[in-house]
Amino acid sequence: MNRPNVRCRGRAVSKLKALLVVWPMGTTMMAPAFAQPPSTAPATLPAAARTPATYHSYDALSASLRELVAKHPDVAHMEGIGQSVGKRRIWVLRLGLAGPSPLEQRPAFLLVAGLDGTHLVGSELALLLAGKLAEAAAAQDEAVTKLLTGHTIYVLPRVNPDAQESFFGSPQREQPWNHRPADEDRDRRVDEDGPEDINGDGLITLMRVPDPEGEYGVDAEQPRLIKKADRAKGETSLYKVIPEGIDDDGDGQVSEDGAGGVDLERNFPYRYPALEEGAGSHQLSEPETRAVLDFVLAHPHICVALTYGPRDNLVSPPSRSDTVKNDSEPTNPLEEDLPYFKQVSEKYLELTKCEKAEAPGMDGSFAGWAYYQFGIPSFVTFVWTRPKMEEKPTATAPADGAATQPAEQERPRRRLDRPRREEPESAGPSEARPRDMGEMREMFRAMRGRGPRPEAAPQPEKKEPEEKPDQAREWLRYSDEMRDKSGYLEWRPFEHPTLGRVEIGGFLPFFRTNPPAEELAGLADKQFEFFKYLAGLTPALAWTEVKAKKLAAGLYEVEAVLVNEGYFPTALAMGRESRQVRPVVVSLDVAAESIWGGPRLETIWSLPGKGGKKKFRWVVRAEVGQKIHLRVVHPKFGLPPRAVELPD
Ligand SMILES: [Ca+2]
Ligand SMILES: [Ca+2]
Ligand SMILES: [Ca+2]
Ligand SMILES: [Ca+2]
Structure with a gap:
């Protein structure tokens, strides 16, 4: 501390x-x-x-974003995606360097923060990470330059600016x-x-x-x-x-x-909690949630999403799977997608040293919508929790004048009863x-x-509800001791x-959701490593082994292998199920009647990640010296046309 x-x-x-x-x-x-x-x-x-001082009011946040864009015009761009109920602009920051394909046609990564009015730490980290990315690009950091020339990064730092402003007002x-x-x-x-x-x-x-x-x-x-x-x-x-x-x-x-x-994190269409308190009059009833959804739908190249907010599927990845029957709304990922959540979680735990934790439901949340209905890998983390404190044989000393002795045997007994969850001692510094x-x-x-x-x-x-340590007591200890x-x-x-x-x-308000400001920079360092890792996991298609052979006068054989060099498959099982993720369409740009062998148009519903391949072979009629191109069309990760030289 x-x-x-x-x-x-x-x-x-x-x-x-x-x-x-x-x-x-x-x-x-x-x-x-x-x-x-x-x-x-x-x-x-x-x-x-x-x-x-380093928590940003809305005006300070806006000013910081403008400053960032002014300082790094070749990397960062900002615009408003809509207005909150209180008429504050909701900003999006786009980060990317000039590269082989336009920013709108590259695999894009989306970070959403500040949907929850109490979760200022998420907003601050989003701002810090955007700044770190831009600075690293300016310093020609190799990994970041590679990331930003091959990808587009979108950051929504504060979707609920009205509620977060209460942190800076009085009374708080x-x-x-x-x-x-x-x-x-x-x-x-x-x-x-x-x-x-x-x-x-x-x-x-x-x-x-x-x-x-x-x-x-x-x-x-x-x-x-x-x-x-x-x-x-x-x-x-x-x-x-x-x-x-x-x-x-x-x-x-x-x-x-x-x-x-309205709780914006209960206003999205996934398992919308209709009629419940704070859910709003209907799905997407709020200008803030509508703006986020409109933005994502207008940017179909977004292929991985990360949310900072009071939910989690990174510390505790989903461990059970569902099947989707008769348009039912699943509460767990599809079996085929589970390993991705697990592996990303392992990396998250390694980089952030967070402790295993239980996951609350995703009803009405953006993260839930992004995976279950938009079909992309979607992760959410609460980013900061109370640091782990040493176990004490007895509870915190009572207040002055209060002489009550704690019930000493209660906590150890519970922990012995605790089913197979890892003990807090085995993991990193955060405990909540x-x-x-x-x-x-x-x-x-x-x-x-x-x-x-x-x-x-x-x-x-x-x-069992009795099993957890009493959170109020732990927070009080944290307040007292740290x-x-x-x-x-x-x-x-x-x-x-x-x-x-x-x-x-x-x-006190905000005490249990947000760390002291001086901890933000350290948190940002940890999250930055994970952020770069996750943003680099998008599917990435490439052509390899492209070759052409002359079979006879005016007749050629063209061979090529399409490979997914990214980590995620081009479509998760849920992407196919939700019909939101389109297939990759491969073609050769010659007249259909010139193709004597091989596909005129091939659709690939999902190409696995980590080197998943598909080999193509065509026999085409072509003029000597004619240039033909391989085409890959996809809203998320299409490729520029690849020329094939025909030999003489
Ligand atoms: Ca008061
Ligand atoms: Ca009211
Ligand atoms: Ca009253
Ligand atoms: Ca009333």
């Missing part, structure tokens, strides 16, 4: 603590005072204290959705009662309200945390937990319908699992007054105008 930014966040927390001293235990606030914090304390934390509020007004509580009024920063600390966190009918109690092992009470186990409920705020519309509920929106993201999303739902959402897609190798206690706001009393005595606290 580098210290500077930790100190920065530490300062932020110190200010937070200073602020909280203003409302000590037992202080009674006047009813309207929550909206106007006392003048003795700043209304909000200074943005600079909370916002690491974490939400994955876009800014589409939506009526969450179905009272026919839209966005009428959002959360408010009633304690004036510049953050929207949670309130716990004493209520024996509530769902939450205190975590017995870590009393600083709340935990859903399990009444069947005799645990007592103490609190109702709701987002920080007041009842703006006087309907008796607090913060039940805030601004936005994508499922954390699921829990976080449930917290967002809770912040909008909703219960847990059922997971629509079956999870591979579903485990982030200078900057990630968690201890519960403090607050006199609420309508609810009476409540407490405000919980994890």
